[in-house]
Amino acid sequence: MALKIGIVGMGGIGNNHAACYQKDELADLVAVCDVVKAKADAAAEKFGVKAYYSLQTMLESEPDLQIVDVTTGGIDNGSWHFEPAMEAILAGKHVLVEKPLAHDIEEGRQLYAAAEKMKVYLGCNLNHYFTPPAEKAMQYVNEGGVGELVYCLMKMGFNGGEAGYAAAGSPKIKDHPYFHMKAFLTHPFSVMRHFCGDITHIQTFSDRPGFRRNAGDVMVSINSIHVKFANGGVGYLLSQRGDAVYGLGGWWSFEMAGSKGTFAIENCVEKVSYWKAEKGIPAISVQPEPEVTNYGTNDFGTTFGNRLHAFLEDVSNGVPREQLRANGRDALAVLEYTFAVIESYERGGELVRPRRLPPLHGDPLTML
Missing domain, CATH: 3.40.50.720 (NAD(P)-binding Rossmann-like Domain)
Incomplete structure (x- = not known):
């Protein structure tokens, strides 16, 4: 109904x-x-x-x-x-x-x-992991194809550069230094947490380029964020708001590497590649052939x-309620991470531990 x-x-x-x-x-x-x-x-x-x-x-x-x-x-x-x-x-x-x-x-x-x-x-x-590539990637994880988390790399933001820059005129953006952090970091953090689990430590180097400074733009638009996960893995998030053109992987790419394999999603909805860790793989120079699933679209609107x-x-x-996908607790988690980034930035790049999430008690009617 x-x-x-x-x-x-x-x-x-x-x-x-x-x-x-x-x-x-x-x-x-x-x-x-x-x-x-x-x-x-x-x-x-x-x-x-x-x-x-x-x-x-x-x-x-x-x-x-x-x-x-x-x-x-x-x-x-x-x-x-x-x-x-x-x-x-x-x-x-x-x-x-x-x-x-x-x-x-x-x-x-x-x-x-x-x-x-x-x-x-x-x-x-938190719509960025409701995609066929993300479903395929999680299948690799659930079936043991990734193994123990070693690292993840998340790159997400907007293509741009100095030539196309124009200062924001909206009062919802102008003169608000943390617009990009608050408006956008929720998305990449949600993807990282979806695949890798809770984040326990955060440290950032954030800034804005000279052309923003010269225009009197206060937005802290470049964010280089280092994290540690509860399971011991580490991660890196690079996000910028139209200050440069992204290279490999496009405006949205996520790579998760584990002890048994690595996957990478490109352009959010476009494709996922998987490299299996096996004996005999050369340590350097020669990359093994990945299993590539290309979905033939770059329509993020889906x-x-x-x-x-x-x-x-x-x-x-x-x-x-705790099994609701992209639920309130998930949203609170990534908001806690965003505010930890702000705190780290304000403290000159110091390490910050995000506040712990409220404990899950479970529903006695469903946990039989």
Whole structure:
């Protein structure tokens, strides 16, 4: 049976989600909401649903609503997440919130705690690993093809360079030094954690190039981040916001190397390569031939529908909250990592230990 959904925030992401829901048999989009009346009205007409201009009114008028999808933005793409997400949670609705989970780490912790108290699903749009290449890569991991983690390399950001640079004029970005960190690091950290587990140590060297400085741009746009995982493996994340053109692997690449094999995903949705560790492989110079699975696409837009369908599937199936894919705890984890990066940067590149996640207690009705 299709789940009744209302979307809050009818900008680009909200309209994207609405279009995905209308193609999904598990979704019944019944309402859209935006404090900007013109946006709500335009979306309502486009998708043939009711328009609302406050979440309170939508909740009161649509008592059968099951899911509230929060796609608002704000400063650093996240300052308008907390209030609607918390309002929907306290109303007993399941919530999917756009990344980052919140603009402030304390707000993120409160959202997770409230969802646990209300026993509702809290998911986050961590869509970057809802792809066929990621599924194939996880198959290698689960079947023992990677073995014990040795290292991972994550490179994710935006192609660019000095020639195409233009200072941001939006008040949601301009004069906010941590825009890229807060708005974007959630995604690569979510991929790293998905494959490699929890991160226990973080250290960063972050800066901005001269052409940003000369333009008076305060965004800390270059992030060179070193991490240690709970299982003893190490990792590296390079992310920059249009300061250079990426080379091998494109704007999005992830490599995970273990004691039994290595895989690399290129361009997020395009392909995955796997190298098996065997006796007799030359130590240097000659690279063994990989097993390559090419999916013949570079359409990143497919990740949105994949992620939304997974959320609907999990809610429909009534999975335990801790088993919800890309759940609130996952979103809180990567937000903790992002704020650890900020702390490391502010302390001149010192090592920082992210705050521990809340313990999992488990549901006695599902853990029999």
